[in-house]
Amino acid sequence: MWDSLATGANTVPQLHLDPDRALPPDPATRELARTVYAQTRSLPLLCMHGHVDAALLADDTPFxxxxxxxxxxxxxxxxxxxxxxxxxxxxxxxxxxxxxxxxxxxxxxxxxxxxxxxxxxxxxxxxxxxxxxxxxxxxxxxxxxxxxxxxxxxxxxxRPRALFERFGIEVLATTDSPLDDLDAHARLAADGWGSRVIPTFRPDALVHLARPSWIADVAALAKRADVATDDYDGYLTALRARRQAFIAAGALATDHGHESADTTPLSDAEARRVYAAALAGQVTPADAAAFAGHMLFQMAAMSCEDGLVMQLHPGVLRDHNDEAHRRYGPDRGFDIPVAVEFTRSLRPLLQSFGRHPALRLILFTVDETVHTRELAPLAGVYPAVRLGAPWWFLDSPDGLRRFRAAVTETAGFYNTAGFVDDTRAFASIPARHDLARRIDAGHLAGLVAGGLLDLDEAVETAVDLAYTIPREVYARPAG
Amino acid sequence: MWDSLATGANTVPQLHLDPDRALPPDPATRELARTVYAQTRSLPLLCMHGHVDAALLADDTPFxxxxxxxxxxxxxxxxxxxxxxxxxxxxxxxxxxxxxxxxxxxxxxxxxxxxxxxxxxxxxxxxxxxxxxxxxxxxxxxxxxxxxxxxxxxxxxxRPRALFERFGIEVLATTDSPLDDLDAHARLAADGWGSRVIPTFRPDALVHLARPSWIADVAALAKRADVATDDYDGYLTALRARRQAFIAAGALATDHGHESADTTPLSDAEARRVYAAALAGQVTPADAAAFAGHMLFQMAAMSCEDGLVMQLHPGVLRDHNDEAHRRYGPDRGFDIPVAVEFTRSLRPLLQSFGRHPALRLILFTVDETVHTRELAPLAGVYPAVRLGAPWWFLDSPDGLRRFRAAVTETAGFYNTAGFVDDTRAFASIPARHDLARRIDAGHLAGLVAGGLLDLDEAVETAVDLAYTIPREVYARPAG
Amino acid sequence: MWDSLATGANTVPQLHLDPDRALPPDPATRELARTVYAQTRSLPLLCMHGHVDAALLADDTPFxxxxxxxxxxxxxxxxxxxxxxxxxxxxxxxxxxxxxxxxxxxxxxxxxxxxxxxxxxxxxxxxxxxxxxxxxxxxxxxxxxxxxxxxxxxxxxxRPRALFERFGIEVLATTDSPLDDLDAHARLAADGWGSRVIPTFRPDALVHLARPSWIADVAALAKRADVATDDYDGYLTALRARRQAFIAAGALATDHGHESADTTPLSDAEARRVYAAALAGQVTPADAAAFAGHMLFQMAAMSCEDGLVMQLHPGVLRDHNDEAHRRYGPDRGFDIPVAVEFTRSLRPLLQSFGRHPALRLILFTVDETVHTRELAPLAGVYPAVRLGAPWWFLDSPDGLRRFRAAVTETAGFYNTAGFVDDTRAFASIPARHDLARRIDAGHLAGLVAGGLLDLDEAVETAVDLAYTIPREVYARPAG
Known part of the structure; x- marks a missing residue:
């Protein structure tokens, strides 16, 4: 029975790209959207949150x-x-x-x-x-x-670099472990590509104490950072050192994938106790979860010091199916979202750093219910907070539309981080940016058609969302 | 004051059915939608989840x-x-x-x-x-x-059978207790209507140990199945026997209405203990809730054995008003939805059976927040999972639209179960299928108008949603 | 960097109000919407839930x-x-x-x-x-x-009164503490404005026992009501007395802002114990929260006695940032919504009073997920329940659209309370009502364009939503 669905003859002979694809259907609105889109379609691509392997571009070997x-x-x-x-x-x-x-x-x-x-x-x-x-x-x-x-x-x-040029990518950020030696980035820098392909600091493996590899990972961290990690203070020092190494290699941001958005800090004594227990292989699940939240707080504190933009992607239960994980490894489609909470979870972090001039905290969600309820109100008042673009399954025509419809009225356009793609599929990067520009053009055209915005404002906003805002949000702080 | 609202003169003289009702307003999109709808409007009706009483059709007495x-x-x-x-x-x-x-x-x-x-x-x-x-x-x-x-x-x-014929119903599934003798279905079969009106196995009353009638119900189960139910193992055997009797009477599916979607299995020992306590009239609410989740797991296991499609409708607090329940009985509008969770709740079931080739698990929700967040991601990776059509209050123009908009991008069309109506109002069946076909035509026309799909693909998909998919999803496994 | 965003040159020279603003883009639907809107645009404004200071109008001093x-x-x-x-x-x-x-x-x-x-x-x-x-x-x-x-x-x-007249405001309700002496309202009444500017009874400060000012507030209540509040029974008597004083001053409603919608009553003994503990400065957070829920139940009971309409606005975590609260006080944008639950929380209240002929309970939410899931099903069956208009951040074009789209299919139009604005920005009142009338006209026009409603019904419904329904919902009960 499944066979007939899975292998039925497909009679569609040709592919084509409709020049008006993903624009609004109403003719007058579509015409306005075309005008807006025409001003953004050829802008360079800023890919500030990618999962492409830097070695692909360092080696530049054929696909x-x-x-x-x-x-x-x-x-x-x-x-x-x-x-x-x-x-x-x-x-x-x-x-x-x-x-x-x-x-x-x-x-x-x-x-x-x-x-x-x-x-x-x-x-x-x-x-x-x-x-x-x-x-x-x-x-x-x-x-x-x-x-x-x-x-x-x-x-x-x-070949990868040729496609990179053809795609008009200005910057491509990769996602990297603090344990990474950044060799591929060094080779790219040696070729003059250092500012085009930059690393992102993603410490998840090191802050989740209950992961099976954690003890080995902090040992590797000690080696990589040349700082002993046999106590909590050394661990923080080593993380700070790796952040500096990433900054030296061009990094602009950190990235954090946590199941919850909890940011409650522990006392230093408590953090030391939990860390020591984890090193001894005796951490409880509750302590491990509390430590992960504590480390988000610490990462925000470090971002206030060193200026790395902080990106948070909570709310996904990884590896939902153990057998599939064993057989196929991570990132195979078995990561499933769960309900997420931001208002109370981020409160400790935002109480301390939400109005700090040096922090930029970009929040992503796959639980769309928080867009109007929590994220837009938070971004609409805290200077540090920006809303990330629709992520994962939501980087899609309707997902992008729902995002703008949900957050704009409460947070405006200028409390978002502009479009940020999130892909490991290198060849899809131009399609993703192009789609976002079409959807934003359509949303802005709808405001113009509804008498809520002037066309020149719509064009300026579209350019800001596609290019100006992400360039500014991810920029290194002056000085 | 209420009177003026409730009894005010109504000046609308005529009813009419707009031939374009519920189609998109944009003229070009509407024209495309008409083309799609024209190919599905006369397809037979598959009514795989109904609440019409089989006796209505067995007796065929006037309404x-x-x-x-x-x-x-x-x-x-x-x-x-x-x-x-x-x-x-x-x-x-x-x-x-x-x-x-x-x-x-x-x-x-x-x-x-x-x-x-x-x-x-x-x-x-x-x-x-x-x-x-x-x-x-x-x-x-x-x-x-x-x-x-x-x-x-x-x-x-x-009369009922004449309307059944006029409506173009191909199959009508009823919803029946394991305690039902299926006499109406037997009489229908004797009249040659056996494959047109089929039972559905709904064991809710028997798996919720805290219901006041439960002890009497398991006694009745023993009698109906001719299997002693004075211990847990006998109870499972009796349920298996009734499932076989339903299959013999043409059943294709089971149906489960639980407040939560929990599917955590108990150990055999624990299940036996809780069952014995319930028989002794001493079950705790927590044990009863755990047993209900355990039985969903068991039902999935039995479906892997006997091929009955499993339908799950969680997330409703039944009989919100005790006085109304006492006076008017169940199903009077006082069942109110609550937030529901699927990702963690279904994990035990899906770990064991989610990739089992024999299981088809159709998930329904009245909490729309889980559509993009949990259900579409689950259906988009687990072979066993299909998304049920919008249910209850959501079987409506905007409800149907929101469903397609929410799930399609993440799960596609072919991980849904197609349209399934859910009604006890026999005369409304054609209207419900017709509305779903109009909304799906409109959704598909929107994709065509947006340059995202070709028209012939849209037509094929519409036919699949209205007829091909439900026929295949609910089919008995070969062999 | 932020400066360039915050202070960039703005080249838009003129403001204009598009006569079709916020109406649907499709030309045929827009034409229908214009017809509907033309019948509501000049109706008087009923402002049943405002935050304008009564002294502004009593003094009538320039702004x-x-x-x-x-x-x-x-x-x-x-x-x-x-x-x-x-x-x-x-x-x-x-x-x-x-x-x-x-x-x-x-x-x-x-x-x-x-x-x-x-x-x-x-x-x-x-x-x-x-x-x-x-x-x-x-x-x-x-x-x-x-x-x-x-x-x-x-x-x-x-000046305020001239604008009030120009705006076409028929009634403006203010929001007032039970401790307020209602002097401004008395002065307005002396000027013949008593039925145009009316108070609303908002007892939040008195029912949240853990607020720092609570002990002083109940002492002030005793003085204002001339009833001793040194025990729970006196406290209830004093609240009843203030409700009567408000009714004498023209009040039609109460208003309740709680973090949760819990309405579980305590026993009298338990309520007396918690009250006494609070007076002694020894209330626990859990007891204070339980008492707040208990008092919602009591307020519903009192509304059944005295006919005040009950308005409930739950789901907001007030003063998210302590430092901002210390520096700038409340209501500065740092109140952030949280997820809210109604089905189980309101059950105690609705079990007792949901079908009471004297109760009208209007429910507001900033958590939109409850619209289809909980609020529309509750309002669609309980005679006492009405759905409030979109509140706070959601009093916006898309917020208003989503509200109608979410609730109408399950609750209809006549289980809502019509449009109610919620503002402390006096000059924005006409814009808010006008916007709601435009959005409702658009929604109703969409139903007409979709063949789901006749135009004369749409017009009648629009008038009902803008004027008839709120006038009737907030009316004093006859007799």
């Missing part, structure tokens, strides 16, 4: 095969095909020696599953605009497409 | 009077009139010998209360399309309407 | 300067400028001797921050429609605007 580039590493793609009953192994996930052409055929046969999803939008954009291919994926066209894409990927113009 | 058919049993109608200050008794609820004409007059005088509600939509559809009446209800027209409807209901064409 | 009228007291305005990094002191907040012209310049230089917010909408309406000014605020125009507005405010036509 290889279509499945290895577009399918297997993209959990947005593999999860939906898996949900239709296809084993992840058939998509190259957890397979030591994947058959790229077979994976590609499976993807093409399941093209219909992506209708209405942003993956469909991104993949279409990539095929047409990045690869110049206009055949729609289907069982019948899979091999032809595979051959065409393979040929393209062998061309110099499709 | 009787208009109030007894359209008003008194429909708590969507009676609740809104009650909320305006009219006693439920005036609508025949809790009245041993109701005055049908007086009830009808009260309804007509309160017609304005239904503006903007799906009841208005369904009732208009029923009056115009099912009964061929085009006079709008009002104090002035109440008697004339009553007489017209009474005359229609006396015609053979308005 | 003074533009910043003192429009900027400093309006925390919607000051918070957004503060969020851009401007100290609140620069806006006159917490400043003993503010420089009005400098404040006005700072506001004008930050005009862009309000794009897309209701403050922008209200301020534009006030400048153009109330003050007859059409120069857009900017650094360049600040002084000219300041001088124009100052000149206007010196005219007799801009």
């Amino acid at each position: 290889g095969d279509p499945a290895g580039m577009l399918i297997t590493p993209d959990h947005y793609v593999t999860r939906l095909i898996h949900a239709a009953g296809v084993p992840l192994e058939a998509l190259g996930v957890g397979t030591p020696d994947p058959d790229s052409r077979a994976i590609w055929r499976t993807f093409c046969a399941n093209w219909r599953l992506f209708r209405g999803t942003p993956s469909r939008y991104w993949l279409t954009h990539e095929l047409v605009d990045v690869f110049g291919v206009d055949t729609a994926p289907s069982e019948a066209t899979a091999d032809q497409l595979y051959d065409e894409l393979t040929a393209r990927l062998a061309e110099p113009a499709f | 009787g009077d208009p109030a007894g058919m359209l008003i008194t049993p429909d708590h969507y109608v009676t609740r809104l009139i009650h909320a305006a200050g009219v006693p439920l008794e005036a609508l025949g609820v809790g009245t041993p010998d109701p005055d049908s004409r007086a009830i009808w007059r009260t309804f007509c005088a309160n017609w304005r209360l239904f503006r903007g509600t799906p009841s208005r939509y369904w009732l208009t559809h029923e009056l115009v399309d099912v009964f061929g009446v085009d006079t709008a209800p009002s104090e002035a027209t109440a008697d004339q309407l009553y007489d017209e409807l009474t005359a229609r209901l006396a015609e053979p064409a308005f | 003074g300067d533009p910043a003192g009228m429009l900027i400093t007291p309006d925390h919607y305005v000051t918070r957004l400028i503060h969020a851009a990094g401007v100290p609140l002191e620069a806006l006159g907040v917490g400043t003993p001797d503010p420089d009005s012209r400098a404040i006005w310049r700072t506001f004008c230089a930050n005009w862009r921050l309000f794009r897309g917010t209701p403050s922008r909408y209200w301020l534009t309406h006030e400048l153009v429609d109330v003050f007859g000014v059409d120069t857009a605020p900017s650094e360049a125009t600040a002084d000219q605007l300041y001088d124009e507005l100052t000149a206007r405010l010196a005219e007799p036509a801009f």
Whole structure:
């Protein structure tokens, strides 16, 4: 039964990119949106929160095969095909020696599953605009497409740095562990790419004491920072040292993925006690959770000192399925959001630093209920707080629309951080920025059509959201 | 004061069904929606989750009077009139010998209360399309309407089976207790209607140990299943036996209404202990709640064995008002939703069975906040999970629209179960399916108008949502 | 960096009020909306829940300067400028001797921050429609605007009572402590304004036992009511006496701002114990919270006796930032919503009084998730319950739209309380009512355009929402 859905013949022959895609349907509003979009479509791309591997650009080796580039590493793609009953192994996930052409055929046969999803939008954009291919994926066209894409990927113009240039990326931030030696970034700097590809400091593994690898990780931190981490004070010193190393390598920001947004600080004595217990392998789950919240507070304090922008992405239960985690590893589509709370959770941090002139704290959520209720009111009064762009599943036409509709009336446009993409799919970066610019153009056009904003203000705001605001929010503080 | 609202003169003379009702307002999008809708409007109706009494069709006796058919049993109608200050008794609820004409007059005088509600939509559809009446209800027209409807209901064409045929229903699932002898279904089968009207296994009364009738119910279960239920193992065996009896009578699915979505299994020893305590009349509320969650886990295990589709409807606090419950019984509009949680609650079940090839688990919610946050991410990765159609209050134009807008980008169309109505108002069935087809046509037309989907894909998807998907999701597994 | 955002040149030269502002963009729907709006735009304004100071109208002294009228007291305005990094002191907040012209310049230089917010909408309406000014605020125009507005405010036509008449306000309810002597209302009554400006009984300070001023407040209550409050029974008697004094002064309603919606009653003995402990300065936080819930129950009981409409505004954590509270006092933008629960919390109250013919309970929320899930189902069945208009941050174009879209299908229009504004910004009152009428016209036009309602019904409903319903909901019970 599932087979008929999963492999049915797909009769759509051509892909095309409608020049008005994702703009509002009403003709007068659409015309206004076109005017606004025309002013932002060619602006450079600021990619301040990416998950592309810096080595990809440092090495600049060709991507290889279509499945290895577009399918297997993209959990947005593999999860939906898996949900239709296809084993992840058939998509190259957890397979030591994947058959790229077979994976590609499976993807093409399941093209219909992506209708209405942003993956469909991104993949279409990539095929047409990045690869110049206009055949729609289907069982019948899979091999032809595979051959065409393979040929393209062998061309110099499709190597990572060439695509980076073609995409008009101005800055690409990667996400990196404090344990990372930043060698790829050093090699990029040596090639003159140091300010174009920058690291981001993501200490999650080191602040969650109950992770199995934590004891080994703080030992590695000591080595990397050349600071003993056998007590809590040394641990803080080592983290500060790594933040400085990241800043020296061009980092502008930190990134924090926590299940909760709790920021309650512990006393120094309590923090020392919990840290010591964790080193002894005896931390309780409650103490580990409290320590994670405490460390968000500490990270804000350090950001006030060193000027790194703080990005917080709470509210996701990672690795929902243990068996899938064992077989396939993390980031395979089994991270599922949970309800999140910000008002009370962030209060300790904001009491201490929310009006500190040096802090910029960017808040992201996959629980949309907090947009009007908590995040927009917080961002609308605390100078330190900015609202991050729709993240994860919400980086989509309706997700982006709902974000603007939910937060703008309470927080305005200028308490957001502008558009920030969040992807490990390198080729999808232009599609994501382009989509955000279209949605923002449509939202602003709606305000103009509704008599709530003048067109020149709409254009200026669109440029600010696409470029000016993120450039300023993530800038190093003067002095 | 309330009187002037409740009984004010209503000057609307005619009812009419706009051929474009519930389609998008933008002319170009509406034209696309018409094209899509034209391909689904005449498809047969699959009614996989109904609350119509099987005896109605087994007996095929005439419906009787208009109030007894359209008003008194429909708590969507009676609740809104009650909320305006009219006693439920005036609508025949809790009245041993109701005055049908007086009830009808009260309804007509309160017609304005239904503006903007799906009841208005369904009732208009029923009056115009099912009964061929085009006079709008009002104090002035109440008697004339009553007489017209009474005359229609006396015609053979308005008996239940004739309407069933006229509505184009292919399958109607009823909802039945494991204690039910399925006699009505047997009589239908004897008339050749066995595959058209099928039972659904709903064991709620038997898994909630704290219900006052539970001890009597498990005794009745023993008798019905011919299996002793004086211990937990016998109880499971009896439930398995009844599931087999339902399958033999054509059942395709189970249905579960729980306040929470918890699915944490107990150990066998713990389950036996709690069951024994309940039989002794000594179960604690906490143990009863834990046992209910445990039984959802058990039901999923049994579905993996016997192939019954599992439907879960959590998140409703039943019988919010004790006095109303005592006077009027259940299902009178006093069931009120509460916040619900799926990510953590379903985790035990999905860890064990979420990737099991034999399980299909359809999740319904009246808490819309979980659509983007939890349900779409779960359905977008677990092969077993499908999203149920908007349920209860949400089976409405805006409710259906919000559902598609919320879940499609993350889960696509093919991780939903297609349209499933949920009604005890037999005459409203065609209106409900028709409305869902209109809203889906509008949603798909919006994607086409926005350049995100091709028209032929939109048409195919609309047919899949209306017919192909529910037929496949609820199909018996091969072999 | 922040400076460039906060003080950038603003090139928009003119303000204008689009006659179709906030109406739907689709031309056919807009035309219908115009027809509906034309019937409500000139209706009198019923302002049943305001925060204007009665002394303003009793004294009828001129407003003074533009910043003192429009900027400093309006925390919607000051918070957004503060969020851009401007100290609140620069806006006159917490400043003993503010420089009005400098404040006005700072506001004008930050005009862009309000794009897309209701403050922008209200301020534009006030400048153009109330003050007859059409120069857009900017650094360049600040002084000219300041001088124009100052000149206007010196005219007799801009004194409070003249504006009240010009605005077409029929009734303005203020919000008053039980400790208030209602002197301003007495003076208004002496001038024949007694039925035009009425008090509202807001006992929050007296029912939250843990507030630092509580012991002094109940002592003051005893004095004001001339009833000893040294035990719980006297306290209730004193509250009853003040309710009667308010009723004598024209009050129609009570108002209750609680963090939670809990309404669980305590036993008399328990209430007496907690009250006594509080008087002794020894109440626990848990007891204080329980007592607040208990008092909501008591207030409902008293409303059943004396006919005051009960308004409940739960779900806000007041004074999120202690330092800002110390420096600037309450109501400065640092009140942040939290998730709220109604179904279980209101159950005790609704079990006892939800079907009582004398109770009208109007529920407001800033947590929009409860609209479809809890509030509309409760209002759709309990005769006592009405849904309040979107409140606080949600009194905005999209906020008002979402409210109608969320609640109407489940509760209809006639279980709402119609439009109720909630402002301390006197000059914004007409803009707020006008906006609500536009949004309701648009919503109703959408139903007509979608074939779901007839135009004459839409017009009647719009008039009911704007005027008839609030007049009836807040009316004194006959007899």
